[in-house]
Amino acid sequence: MSRSLLVIFATLLCLLALTVAAAFVDFDRYLPGHNWGLRIALSIAIAKALLIALYFMHLKRDSRVTVAFAVAGVLWLAIFTVLTVADYATRNHPPELNFKGEPRYLQASTR
């Protein structure tokens, strides 16, 4: 058991090094789409959080009710996030401006 905890700790440190290294690459320059830096940083953070929750917080050997409680918090956050982002993405800004306050005719042409 102590041994597996050490392995998890070492993995967490490797992921930390990975996320720091990734921060110095401007992915948006090489990959199509937007916000690759944010997507990669978030994915690594979620992987780290899962490792901590499953092994350090021993969620893996806890009862299913406990797992349901843990998932409930994250699920609510996901629901609120989706609703909030949907609002920001579709809200009627001043008609001639988009979310970032740029003129709408720029949207199709830039990027």
Next chain:
Amino acid sequence: MTSHAAVEPPPAFQFEDAAQQSNAATLGMWAFLASEVLFFGSLVVSLMICRLRWPQAFAEGAKELKWWLGAINTAVLLGSSYAMALAVEAAEKQIAKRVIRNLLITASLGIIFLAIKGTEYGLEYHDHLIPAINYSAVAPDGAERLPQVQLFMIFYFLLTLLHAFHMLIGLTGIGIIAIRARRPGYVERSKNMIDGLGLYWHFVDIVWVFLFPMLYLLRHP
């Protein structure tokens, strides 16, 4: 109360057995942590929405933070979480000495984290990055700061100070239990409490695992 290590204390009267009591304790802690997920989560989502709205200024703000101090702090906090996991494991095996030792390591690393954080705040004061206290629209290198860098710094201080406050609560708990664990029989009776403290400490670690990349590492607009 007996000090003999192998004797399990009887469960409280409302529980069938010790296993059910332990499950109930874990469940209660997770219910609290689920509310904390929403507390910190809503703030991080606000930060992300503002970042999408002003990518240039928020990337500029992230570049003004000392990423290496944040990275060292992440490693320190992960280490303290590991020590806490060892303490909880020792409590399950009812080895009081190892519990105390690992709790003290956890607390020392937590204090190192707060010391580094304090140093960072000092450097940010020096760089005129603290809104309402010492903020300047001109960076130390003479470049003009975008106006929303100030908003980024408000997010930074709100989130890191809330996190530091949670760490202070955790450190207080660790200190109390580490002192009490020297009493004979305490660790045997308090397995569930030590486990709950561990869950809380790991949660504070998870919060930092998200705060570090979201604040320090999004350096490209």
